[in-house]
Amino acid sequence: MSDSFVHLHVHSSYSTLDSTIRTKELCARAAELDMPAVALTDHGNLFGSIEFYQNAHKAGIKPILGCEIFLAPANIQDKKEVPGRKNSTHLTLLAKNETGYKNLVKLVSVGHLDGEWLGEPRVDRELLGEYSEGLICLSGCTNGAVAEWFHLNDLDAARAEVEQLANLFGKDDFYLELNDQRLEIQQTINNTLKEFSQELGLKLVATNDVHFLNKDDHEAHDVLICIGEGRLLLDENRKSYPADHYFKTPEEMRSLFADFPGACDNTLEIAEKCNVELVLDPTSSEKYPQFDSPDGTPREEYFHKICFDGLEKRYGKRELDYLCEMHECNEADIRKTLDDRLDYEIKTINDLGFASYFLITADFIQWGRDNDIPVGPGRGSAAGSLVAYTMGITDICPIRFGLLFERFLNPERVSPPDVDIDFCQSRRPEVIDYVRQKYGERSVSHIVTYGTLGAKSVIRDVARVMGISYGDADMLAKMIEAKPGVKLKSEYDEKAELREVIENSSTWQDLWNYALKLEGLNRNTGVHAAGVVIGDRPLDEHCALTRGNEGEVVTQCDMGAITELGLLKMDFLGLKNMTVIQDAENHIRKHTPDFDINTVPLDDEPTLALLNRGETMGVFQLESGGMVETCKKYGISKIEDIIDLLALYRPGAMDFIDQMIEVKKGIKPVKYEHPLLEEICGDTYGVMIYQEQVQNAAKMLAGYTLGGADILRRAMGKKKPEEMAKQREIFVEGAKATNNIAAPLANQIFDKIAGFAGYGFNKSHSACYGHISYWTAYLKANHPVEFLCGLLSNELTNTDKIGIFISECNRMEIEMLPPDINRSQLKFAPEKTPSGKLAIRYGLAAIKNVGEGAMATAIADRDANGPYESLEDFSNRLDSKSVNKRILENLVKAGALDWASEPRASMYGRVEQVVASASSAQRDRAQGQVSLFDTMDFAGASPAQDNGTMVAEIEEWTKDEKLANEKELLGCYTSGHPLDKYRGVIDSDRFEKIGLMDDLDTKNKRARYPFAGMIRHVEHKTTRAGKYFGVLHIEDFTGSCEVVCWQESYVPARDAGLLMSGSVIRFKANVQVDDRTETLRLTGSEIKELKVRKAAKDGAVQIGLWLSRHSEQDLEKIRKILVEHPGETSVEIHFQSGSGKRATIEAGETLRVKKSPALTKALAEWGV
Structure with missing residues (x-):
């Protein structure tokens, strides 16, 4: 036999947070060591199988597709502990051929979909018997099915386990797996397995349960394990692997197992047996579900008819006239252009075998429209297809906008069509459910995606397990650019400051070296936000499946692998707009x-x-x-x-x-x-x-x-x-x-x-x-109330965003009516005011912490049984379990029950008793009991008369308390504004409005604009250099913003006690566009308290003049306006110079005026 060796038990980073190996590096190392093959056997999954298969072929070695499965002690349906046994043990399975790989896919899928318990996707021996064909089984590592009995000191059971597994897989395809990472029990297991081999005629095979590639990766692997376990490196009781779990050379393996003849040679024998050939063809449509025409006509013929029918619908006289004018030709020419292009696209699509793709896509889009689910006009290159337009897949005419079919589907460089569809965000799942019902529950699946240890996050993770403080770790992490795809190495090479920090500390050097080795490894699995696979048969006949966090079926192949397998994938995206x-x-x-x-x-x-x-x-x-x-x-x-x-x-x-x-x-x-x-x-x-x-x-x-x-x-x-x-x-x-x-x-x-x-x-x-x-611009320009209702209604749980949109309502002079349990709908809705003008009524579901379901119930009862007449009536009519004490309190605080003509504080104080009384009455009714009070009508009673809810008189909340509650629960104020008493000085002193900052010059770095507002919150911060600064969250009547104040402005204002929540200040600010966030950034200075000016005499007319803006001619014109409106009201003029100095004078007896809209308008035209 050769002196080579094949590793048959190897884990990659797809064994999440348990291996530091990347499949590309694995295959390159195996090739470097002249190994003819290498196996991948991740824990209970096939996530990396396609990537590994391709990388092995690129490296010129044979890929052996395998898995270290979790074997249950009994039936997988018995999800309970078996006394004295582990919840699962390990078994190494390797696919010999295509049948074996399909069976491995089945086993892994069943484990994830049906056998998962306590985080482990388990299979049982019955399943092994059913799907053993084409598989080679190794008896497992130190945590294996056979080794379990050694830990229990039961050699007879161990022998019986070996015999059972040999019977399941056949003696030729079952091997006794030897491991040696210097653990004492392994010597016992290996020697005993050698005896079993001789007794039972079974072969031995040497493996190394590889978890890291090189010997010097051991410490980084320890760090990775700590990240996964949430432990510190200094923790003596943490999990740790011996240093021998690396990808050893053939010489090292043969030396290690010299006392076990044939154990290393058998790795080569197994490699010879394993010859899985996957069919990877992203251009093939063989695995697409075939769309059957409703009338039984051939698919291509039906496809042609659908397209030309759609052409007639899309291009009526108006559309044809427009194209004729645009292209300066007659209708016959345009019709020929359309017909020729449609014929060309149909032929191309049919030749490439993608007709079903278009029919399937058009079908579920039409279903969405038929069910009133908003669908976007198109996305990506699909809008370049006339076929897509005529079938209703897109809504953009490619002829009018000069869009190209070949940008979407190129017959000279075939790749599968890729149509992305935007649906209503909240109803997108309904479309996916329709597809699942149409093509089969197991034939439709979401797609896996992987969270990785990114450049910034790996710094923080490594620091945490090293015991480095959060502040220090954050300091280093913030030196890494916050952009997609950034790499630690390039950051180190390009940033001298970063290099200096690392090189001056051995701790930082250790952290950096660990982070470099762990960067990019898989941290967790997730569900792709949009991707859906539709198969021609159950998907576990093509790839392994798992479940997402919410129980949904998910492929174990990511987007790239799905494409390589030739499966039909779609992006079902949610677009709130x-x-x-x-x-x-x-x-x-x-x-x-x-x-x-x-x-x-x-x-x-x-x-x-x-x-x-x-x-x-x-x-x-x-x-x-x-x-x-x-x-x-x-x-x-x-x-x-x-x-x-x-x-x-x-x-x-x-x-x-x-x-x-x-x-x-x-x-x-x-x-x-x-x-x-x-x-x-x-x-x-x-x-x-x-x-x-x-x-x-x-x-x-x-x-x-x-x-x-x-x-x-x-x-x-x-x-x-x-x-x-x-x-x-x-x-x-x-x-x-x-x-x-x-x-x-x-x-x-x-x-x-x-x-x-x-x-x-x-x-x-x-x-x-x-x-x-x-x-959206058209709607805002022509139907602003309805449009803003739509915007607000799609941010129901985001009070910050609601506040921003309400500021826009204020700017556009659209009245926001407060929430009202008797008038509001679930979402924001237009409502006519007594003047006939359209306003917006605040939606009940947007009130913080009341719940959409509870409010829907309240509205349904109101619509069915009439308006609520009192706090008691509201509570009695609704199930106290759905509309509980907290919900009722929040409704009161938000002003939604102001119609009850009772002070909010009084109602709030009675809520607990009212709810208790209603709950008691509801329980009695449920038990068939009727109290004396149930026969009486309390709907119109005053609070003092209400049954059992009389309380001592409660002092009403102050205006500021009411407003604070409104802001907390609604994101805005509805009964006034905290700055109301400052309105006169704010208006007269010509402060800039926060909501209109877009109109200011953001290019002039020297410009300082005056602002005034109330501080809602202050973030007190320190720079890396130790300088103090603050971020002020400020609001005025028109909106809110953040203002950065550096040390020279921040410290004096802080020390003067001005930077407190609720403080009302005036300040100057430079306004610029932040290049990174593309939002306006304010830098504040000259922070002072804003004082309420002494009330003007007898309600005087107040005029504010800027000496830097108003000329002498302006002043003369303003004087003439005052003269033209004689009356008894005095006039006060407030002057402000460019340097900020102010002065106030009375115009005198000769310039008394009569207040009127005409006077106000005339003065406004001159900007005063």
């Missing part, structure tokens, strides 16, 4: 029944004006501070501008925004290297911002097919030198042949296109999301 739009539509249809957001004009002037003013709070993807500024500068005149901005507002591409604005406004001309480039990117002002433009450039300039152009686009995006050189040659030759472009110019154009391709965006996706942006 679609629900917002639908909620708004439903409100609008109460007064405009035929309203449909899909039919609104795409050139609505109020919508475009709103965007150009930057009033985009709540508008999809246009809310950030940077995007607000961009909207105001860009001059949006059509929906295409929105689509362009969504594509541009990304790193790299953002650099071209100012250039495009200059060209758009005629400030700067564009120079094109070739006239065809103007045709390709003239609409985007000379900038090639879309991937589709790259494809069109290759087609028009160099004669590429669109499929070939997509390959070019991908090559340019990846920037692989060999592929780029190949494509450059094709492009230059094609440019010469197609347009007689000389090589130097062709190369210049190629380089320019390649530069654009690096950041080019998918226009199909931008077009889809541009429509959602436009729709």
